[in-house]
Amino acid sequence: MTHKITKYTIIVGACLAVVYPLWVRMSTLTWDSGADLSSILFPFFGLTAASLLWLHAISGAFEPWLRANFNFDRFVQLTAGAILVCLIAHPLLLLISLGFKIWDLWAIYDITYIYIGATAWLLLISYDIIKPFKRQGFFARHWQKVLLISNIGFLLPFLHSLALGTDLQTGPLRAIWIFYGITATLAIVYTYGIRPILK
Numbered sequence: 747m748t749h750k751i752t753k754y755t756i757i758v759g760a761c762l763a764v765v766y767p768l769w770v771r772m773s774t775l776t777w778d779s780g781a782d783l784s785s786i787l788f789p790f791f792g793l794t795a796a797s798l799l800w801l802h803a804i805s806g807a808f809e810p811w812l813r814a815n816f817n818f819d820r821f822v823q824l825t826a827g828a829i830l831v832c833l834i835a836h837p838l839l840l841l842i843s844l845g846f847k848i849w850d851l852w853a854i855y856d857i858t859y860i861y862i863g864a865t866a867w868l869l870l871i872s873y874d875i876i877k878p879f880k881r882q883g884f885f886a887r888h889w890q891k892v893l894l895i896s897n898i899g900f901l902l903p904f905l906h907s908l909a910l911g912t913d914l915q916t917g918p919l920r921a922i923w924i925f926y927g928i929t930a931t932l933a934i935v936y937t938y939g940i941r942p943i944l945k
Contacts, residue, residue: 753815764797770919774912788839789911795832796907796926798825799870799900803930806897806937830874833867855910863906869899890938897934904930 771789802825805812812818844850851860873896879885885892904927907914914920 756816760801763801764794767793767797767913767919767922770917771913782843784839785843788836788843789913791832791836791839792903792907792911793913795829795836796903796923798829798832799903800926800930801825802829803897803900803933803937807933807941809937826874829870833870837863837867859906859909862902863910866899866902866906869896869902872896873899894938897938900934901927901931 768790771793775786802822805818805821809818812821840851841848851857873892876885876892880889880892904923908920908923908927911923914923
């Protein structure tokens with residue numbers, strides 16, 4: 747019974763970690779029939795991607811326990827697919843809302859954090875491209891380095907979104923985002939730095 751309570755508590759907590767930021771975004775929207783749908787939707791995909799990336803980072807630190815209690819590979823497969831969809835939809839919808847006038851980004855947003863977001867995007871997309879080859883040749887020999895680099899890609903979206911996200915500038919969601927960033931960093935340090943030494 748205790749095992750089931752723990753399991754479902756973690757599942758509910760994971761769902762809330764993703765749903766709460768979306769609810770905050772939804773609650774701050776002012777609906778306008780003439781509004782461009784792509785400009786309304788693109789932040790939702792960014793928030794979802796960052797929340798799921800946080801879950802990935804945290805779950806890495808608890809992987810041995812999670813594998814014993816959950817279908818961990820299934821969780822990773824489903825959430826990785828959702829992250830990939832968000833990674834494509836978030837910038838694409840933003841560009842659609844700007845009529846693909848990329849230079850308009852410079853007028854609207856801080857260029858430093860645009861570059862941070864673009865770097866994160868490239869690292870995460872590269873990981874998805876490389877992943878099918880992780881048991882082959884060069885990538886098999888250096889897979890831990892690939893994972894470490896991809897985890898840097900996990901952390902950069904928190905800086906990007908914390909600086910540019912309109913819903914993350916004030917209020918409880920900003921504090922939650924800072925918490926996500928700090929705990930994700932600690933989880934990655936433990937997973938790839940401390941745990942291998944302890945083994």
